[in-house]
Amino acid sequence: MKLMIQQVDEALGRYLPSEETYPTVIHKAMRYSIFAGGKRLRPILVLAGCRAVGGDEEKVLSAACALEMIHTYSLIHDDLPAMDDDDLRRGMPTNHKVFGEATAVLAGDALLTRAFGLVAEEALREGHEPARVLQVIAELAEASGTMGMIGGQVVDMESENRQIDLSTMEYIHRHKTGALIRSSLRIGAILGGGTDEEIRALSEYGDYLGLAFQITDDLLDIQGDQEKIGKPVGSDEKNNKATYPSLLGIEKAQEEARRVVQAAQESLQMFGEMADILRELAKYLLVREN
Amino acid sequence: MKLMIQQVDEALGRYLPSEETYPTVIHKAMRYSIFAGGKRLRPILVLAGCRAVGGDEEKVLSAACALEMIHTYSLIHDDLPAMDDDDLRRGMPTNHKVFGEATAVLAGDALLTRAFGLVAEEALREGHEPARVLQVIAELAEASGTMGMIGGQVVDMESENRQIDLSTMEYIHRHKTGALIRSSLRIGAILGGGTDEEIRALSEYGDYLGLAFQITDDLLDIQGDQEKIGKPVGSDEKNNKATYPSLLGIEKAQEEARRVVQAAQESLQMFGEMADILRELAKYLLVREN
Numbered sequence: 293m294k295l296m297i298q299q300v301d302e303a304l305g306r307y308l309p310s311e312e313t314y315p316t317v318i319h320k321a322m323r324y325s326i327f328a329g330g331k332r333l334r335p336i337l338v339l340a341g342c343r344a345v346g347g348d349e350e351k352v353l354s355a356a357c358a359l360e361m362i363h364t365y366s367l368i369h370d371d372l373p374a375m376d377d378d379d380l381r382r383g384m385p386t387n388h389k390v391f392g393e394a395t396a397v398l399a400g401d402a403l404l405t406r407a408f409g410l411v412a413e414e415a416l417r418e419g420h421e422p423a424r425v426l427q428v429i430a431e432l433a434e435a436s437g438t439m440g441m442i443g444g445q446v447v448d449m450e451s452e453n454r455q456i457d458l459s460t461m462e463y464i465h466r467h468k469t470g471a472l473i474r475s476s477l478r479i480g481a482i483l484g485g486g487t488d489e490e491i492r493a494l495s496e497y498g499d500y501l502g503l504a505f506q507i508t509d510d511l512l513d514i515q516g517d518q519e520k521i522g523k524p525v526g527s528d529e530k531n532n533k534a535t536y537p538s539l540l541g542i543e544k545a546q547e548e549a550r551r552v553v554q555a556a557q558e559s560l561q562m563f564g565e566m567a568d569i570l571r572e573l574a575k576y577l578l579v580r581e582n
Numbered sequence: 583m584k585l586m587i588q589q590v591d592e593a594l595g596r597y598l599p600s601e602e603t604y605p606t607v608i609h610k611a612m613r614y615s616i617f618a619g620g621k622r623l624r625p626i627l628v629l630a631g632c633r634a635v636g637g638d639e640e641k642v643l644s645a646a647c648a649l650e651m652i653h654t655y656s657l658i659h660d661d662l663p664a665m666d667d668d669d670l671r672r673g674m675p676t677n678h679k680v681f682g683e684a685t686a687v688l689a690g691d692a693l694l695t696r697a698f699g700l701v702a703e704e705a706l707r708e709g710h711e712p713a714r715v716l717q718v719i720a721e722l723a724e725a726s727g728t729m730g731m732i733g734g735q736v737v738d739m740e741s742e743n744r745q746i747d748l749s750t751m752e753y754i755h756r757h758k759t760g761a762l763i764r765s766s767l768r769i770g771a772i773l774g775g776g777t778d779e780e781i782r783a784l785s786e787y788g789d790y791l792g793l794a795f796q797i798t799d800d801l802l803d804i805q806g807d808q809e810k811i812g813k814p815v816g817s818d819e820k821n822n823k824a825t826y827p828s829l830l831g832i833e834k835a836q837e838e839a840r841r842v843v844q845a846a847q848e849s850l851q852m853f854g855e856m857a858d859i860l861r862e863l864a865k866y867l868l869v870r871e872n
Binding site (some may be wrong): 309313314315317318319322365369372373374375392393394395397398400401402404405406408409410412413415416421422423425426427429430432433434436437438439442443445446447449450 | 599603604605607608609612655659662663664665682683684685687688690691692694695696698699700702703705706711712713715716717719720722723724726727728729732733735736737739740
């Protein structure tokens with residue numbers, strides 16, 4: 293996994309304009325948030341999804357980076373004063389705190405734009421079938437648009453300071469974070485040449501993983517170590533946010549996390565040891581500290 | 583031209599989720615700005631570029647709509663309080679005035695995302711060669727990213743309330759508005775099956791057209807009719823913005839507009855009457871009232 297993260301970081305460095313490229317401030321702002329300590333979960337899922345179906349990981353690095361750029365743009369915009377108004381992210385000042393609001397808006401826009409350009413540009417060099425790459429671009433847009441990530445964000449905003457039920461909360465998570473996680477696995481598998489059955493199994497795994505990720509995130513917000521998670525403990529409660537522990541209670545939420553991780557593992561049954569990273573990832577969620 | 587605008591409006595209606603699609607507020611916000619009275623210059627250029635090289639206009643409607651979505655997203659974000667802080671656009675309240683800042687940020691993001699998804703999705707149905715569509719997506723990202731439109735916006739922001747020279751002003755225009763105009767013509771020509779020579783000629787035409795568009799825009803801001811242009815006359819001077827008339831004087835700026843329109847016409851020499859719309863467009867800029 294460490295090696296994958298190194299590969300992704302190195303590729304992100306190559307695929308973004310340098311800090312010296314004119315106009316410099318926007319490239320500095322883009323790189324600031326990209327290199328602000330993300331866990332690279334989505335790129336790892338692209339690479340691991342590709343590996344699981346026996347594809348060549350080297351050839352999905354651009355797609356992996358595109359997923360990270362889209363994830364990062366969404367964080368920059370989410371942190372804006374007009375949205376969540378957060379000053380810190382992973383223990384570091386948020387983009388608009390460092391570069392100002394206007395540049396932060398544009399840095400997000402630019403990362404989103406670059407993500408699509410990158411996949412289109414690199415596809416041929418990486419030797420993929422063009423029609424398959426178009427399928428990936430369409431999938432990426434769907435997962436990050438109003439039927440995916442943006443849709444989840446909208447409903448999340450509408451739900452602020454309101455009582456919401458479990459199904460609304462599930463809608464939010466399945467879209468706001470789940471869609472991109474599921475899509476990362478699918479894109480890795482599509483570009484890696486997976487069969488329809490393999491792609492379906494990885495989609496299912498992605499759905500469970502996204503859910504487990506969210507439940508454990510909610511639990512960390514209550515029980516975590518502020519130093520390790522990089523933001524104040526208890527911020528969900530302070531912001532009146534519906535979470536799994538708040539709706540189910542802590543114990544039931546922990547139980548649910550275990551059940552979902554188990555289901556994720558079961559969706560990997562058809563894969564051999566090439567899917568071991570995905571198994572590790574799911575297991576890790578139950579003991580994560582940040 | 584009227585027919586083209588109708589075609590584009592109808593296609594935009596089809597290619598955007600309906601106002602009833604959940605979550606409704608984001609789709610309302612997207613449609614509000616898309617249908618807020620834009621002139622559809624960029625989509626017309628896509629269709630006209632395609633026609634000039636003898637292509638089938640019906641098959642570039644999705645690309646034409648994508649260009650309009652990208653243009654519209656950039657206006658929504660430009661109007662935000664953190665950016666130009668404009669309350670009116672084309673005589674109507676700006677997106678954030680109607681839907682709030684958070685939704686306006688997301689509506690812009692969603693239009694940009696949809697633009698790329700649309701081109702990728704529709705390409706096959708429209709019968710284009712996938713490799714050519716990837717080229718178009720890469721071109722679109724380049725023209726709207728930090729080496730194009732966003733780059734121009736960044737330098738424009740940096741230049742506010744500062745004396746800038748002609749070359750900086752030209753950089754701003756060539757990128758902030760010019761890149762997308764040029765790209766519209768190129769994309770129409772690429773998808774229409776144009777030769778390299780034809781694409782080159784249309785790029786040149788696009789550069790001159792973008793420049794003429796900007797100079798006449800600056801002149802309208804001084805000499806225009808507030809009712810017709812939909813914003814207060816004299817706003818550039820009030821905002822201390824460098825413009826062609828402010829740097830060259832009104833008469834010299836008018837002369838420059840005529841010279842540039844003439845150059846645009848000359849770059850169309852290799853085309854027959856199929857390029858007449860492009861000739862009309864250039865001529866129209868010299869008598870435009872909004």
